[in-house]
Amino acid sequence: MTTTKRTQIGTDSEDTAFTTARPRLFAIAYRMLGTRADTEDVLQDAWMRWHQADQSALQSAEAWLITVVTRLSIDRLRAAKAEREAYGGWWLPEPLVEAESNAPTPETAVELAGDLSVALLWVLERLSPEERAAFLMRQVFDQDYAEIAALLGKSEAACRQMVHRASDRVQQDRPRFDVSDDAHRDLLERFAEASRSGQRDAIRALLADDAHLVGDGGGKVPSFARIIQNAEQITKIYCELVRAMGNVRYQHARVNGEPGLLRYVDEKLESAQSFVIENGRIVGIYVVRNPDKLAHITA
Structure with a gap:
């Protein structure tokens, strides 16, 4: 008191x-x-x-x-x-x-x-x-x-x-690579378009061979039990989501101060995604899907 x-x-x-x-x-x-x-x-x-x-x-x-x-x-x-x-x-x-x-x-x-x-x-x-x-x-x-x-x-x-x-x-x-916001945003624009329409070759071309993906579902939505460390597998994941879900939309946003993407499935926020870029290709993707961590994000 x-x-x-x-x-x-x-x-x-x-x-x-x-x-x-x-x-x-x-x-x-x-x-x-x-x-x-x-x-x-x-x-x-x-x-x-x-x-x-x-x-x-x-x-x-x-x-x-x-x-x-x-x-x-x-x-x-x-x-x-x-x-x-x-x-x-x-x-x-x-x-x-x-x-x-x-x-x-x-x-x-x-x-x-x-x-x-x-x-x-x-x-x-x-x-x-x-x-x-x-x-x-x-x-x-x-x-x-x-x-x-x-x-x-x-x-x-x-x-x-x-x-x-x-x-x-x-x-x-995590080696430090300086990428301008414009270059970062341009690459994500191409990645979002390729992912939205399921263009396998276009997605793969934007990923470094040793690209990795980390997913966080918090045990509340499906995610990956391991870190995906293969560009072909990452490409397959993004293509299969479009086939499985159909209505997928990406929106540009600043995620933790850097250009990132919000992914909507059937107009519901499904994930917030951050990217690490090196030499014009994506080397790291961090996908937050845990709904508790997305709850504060407004459209």
Whole structure:
């Protein structure tokens, strides 16, 4: 009861400070946790702690909030690890989707600043919670090692080692290729048209020989029990969907800050898809079909 009362009587300046920092806090928590619900829960918990804190003693409101949100995210991710190990199939992050035509708001621009791609978050799932935090704070949010050490309660040397290990793992599992939005969108336009009409040769021509596909159905809709690592099989999957479903439509959208596709079957959203492109071909496809992760996406 005490907590509820204190959160209700926060001053305007307290609320303004939190609101100003909120886009950055969302960006940190989402990259740590990969779901909107967990992110919002962490931000709510941080907001309550913010109103309980002696703010007159704080040197920097934003630094304090970043520390609290990061530590809360580490704790929540530790708890989520067991749940994700028991998850029905492969676990992919809940996609953040915007219409291609929408210009990002200043708040959204902060949330999406830096790499937010589904492919990166997929790789980060292999890191420990503290490694993930150290990597993100250094490589995405450009914190210095003294700040990371204070945030994690470790020595600077230990934090440098964590970031180095995490960076090696990320580079090994997901090489970084810079592709312009225009080139990315153009390739997806051709892929969507070929997939919509079931043009086998056209689909195959857009896939690298070693392309892979990861599907997330969450145990609630059919998906793949293994990662598909064969361009011919991926081509067959997209062609068979058209034959089996008939009324398939693709819509362009920004998925986690990058050009992606929403697939509709009989005008019902069936999946959100992200792509990794190298040398003009698709090398990775991440398909989120779990309806719980699609529920927030509007047409």
